[in-house]
Amino acid sequence: MFGIVRPCTHRLTDGLKTEWMAHLCGLCLALRADHGQFARIVTNYDGLIVSVLTEAQSERTPSSRRTAGPCPLRAMRTAPVARGEGARLAATVSLVLASAKVRDHVADRDGVLARRPMASAARKVAAGWDRAGARAGAELGFDTAVLLDAVDRQAGIESLAGPGTSLLTVTEPTETATAAAFAHTAVLAGRPENAAPLAEAGRLFGRLAHLLDAVEDQAADAAAGAWNPLTATGTSLAEARRLADDAVHGVRLALRDAHFVDDKLVHVLLAHELKTSVDRAFGTTTCSHQGYGGTPQNPYQGGGGHGQGPYGGNPYGGNPYGGGAPGMPGGPGGPGGMPPSFHQGPQQPGRRGFLAGCAAFVGLCCTCQMCCAKRYEGPWSRKKREGCIHKCDCDCCDCGCDC
Numbered sequence: 353m354f355g356i357v358r359p360c361t362h363r364l365t366d367g368l369k370t371e372w373m374a375h376l377c378g379l380c381l382a383l384r385a386d387h388g389q390f391a392r393i394v395t396n397y398d399g400l401i402v403s404v405l406t407e408a409q410s411e412r413t414p415s416s417r418r419t420a421g422p423c424p425l426r427a428m429r430t431a432p433v434a435r436g437e438g439a440r441l442a443a444t445v446s447l448v449l450a451s452a453k454v455r456d457h458v459a460d461r462d463g464v465l466a467r468r469p470m471a472s473a474a475r476k477v478a479a480g481w482d483r484a485g486a487r488a489g490a491e492l493g494f495d496t497a498v499l500l501d502a503v504d505r506q507a508g509i510e511s512l513a514g515p516g517t518s519l520l521t522v523t524e525p526t527e528t529a530t531a532a533a534f535a536h537t538a539v540l541a542g543r544p545e546n547a548a549p550l551a552e553a554g555r556l557f558g559r560l561a562h563l564l565d566a567v568e569d570q571a572a573d574a575a576a577g578a579w580n581p582l583t584a585t586g587t588s589l590a591e592a593r594r595l596a597d598d599a600v601h602g603v604r605l606a607l608r609d610a611h612f613v614d615d616k617l618v619h620v621l622l623a624h625e626l627k628t629s630v631d632r633a634f635g636t637t638t639c640s641h642q643g644y645g646g647t648p649q650n651p652y653q654g655g656g657g658h659g660q661g662p663y664g665g666n667p668y669g670g671n672p673y674g675g676g677a678p679g680m681p682g683g684p685g686g687p688g689g690m691p692p693s694f695h696q697g698p699q700q701p702g703r704r705g706f707l708a709g710c711a712a713f714v715g716l717c718c719t720c721q722m723c724c725a726k727r728y729e730g731p732w733s734r735k736k737r738e739g740c741i742h743k744c745d746c747d748c749c750d751c752g753c754d755c
Contacts (some may be wrong), residue, residue, distance in 0.1 A: 355397025375400040378434030382443040394450040406438025409541035451481035452503035502529040515586040523562040530558030549609035560599040564633040
């Protein structure tokens with residue numbers, strides 16, 4: 353799992369926290385219901401935004417929630433969870449992009465996938481996810497081909513990118529994929545007038561996700577000899593920060609042009625949390641709970657926040673959509689959601705491999721550490737995380753913004 357929009361629960365009111373968890377669990381259960389138990393591995397924080405956007409444009413009905421049974425990830429508690437077309441679309445998008453990433457790693461012979469038996473098994477899993485995603489997408493009126501096309505184009509664009517290439521050329525496939533997913537929420541909600549502004553919000557969200565992933569992974573990519581868009585194009589951190597801030601502002605403007613029935617959670621996630629994600633990636637966040645570094649003298653020097661970057665953490669951990677090794681399930685750009693970059697380099701040294709990470713993930717889930725522990729070790733990255741429902745004691749104000 354991975355994601356850049358992973359709000360710390362202290363910044364959500366009790367009501368919004370319940371809603372956020374309802375969409376997160378709804379995505380997970382939609383994956384299980386439509387695609388099988390194993391598909392739940394692609395649950396991610398950013399994917400649930402698709403579900404949130406769909407519901408925000410619709411009138412709430414009793415059928416939009418159901419009570420889910422006890423789950424280890426909720427400390428064996430029951431909870432209301434979102435259901436319906438929004439959750440299914442989120443599951444479809446997450447699954448299709450995950451299948452594309454698996455194929456990408458097989459082609460790159462990453463980790464255990466360099467072995468033929470594992471590569472063959474991975475191809476079968478990816479092919480099954482492709483068929484399942486296409487079938488579910490067709491039922492929802494969403495053509496998943498646009499997502500697969502974006503993935504296919506990404507590798508070619510990156511191979512041609514070099515010093516002087518615009519960074520926005522590299523982020524374009526990601527922008528296209530997220531724009532399509534965001535826009536289709538308007539179709540599902542019966543709000544065609546929202547399609548254009550939500551497509552714009554999705555395009556900028558994809559750009560931001562790609563940028564932040566590149567910023568947080570730049571040092572590690574350099575050490576591992578992996579491809580990084582900032583390094584490849586010669587883009588400075590100052591320019592990347594400018595583009596990121598512009599994207600956050602653009603998302604806010606686009607959301608103003610859309611009409612919602614209830615946009616409270618949308619506003620928190622796509623206005624406030626996006627800005628927090630930027631600060632976190634560049635090491636300028638001030639919340640002591642996050643444990644991120646950075647100093648006034650060097651605002652772009654991240655502290656402990658590198659491991660919590662875009663697509664690093666998980667809903668069953670400090671960050672659904674994340675927590676694993678880059679490009680691996682649960683890691684930056686890994687299976688399960690709208691990745692910041694569709695083509696990553698080799699697996700980072702010192703991280704667990706695919707199977708070892710899966711085993712660690714299962715252990716963490718079964719012992720409830722990913723949701724309840726104050727600290728635990730990320731299943732793939734081995735970085736220190738905080739349980740997703742662990743509360744902090746830092747002082748944070750309520751919204752009250754003028755955005």
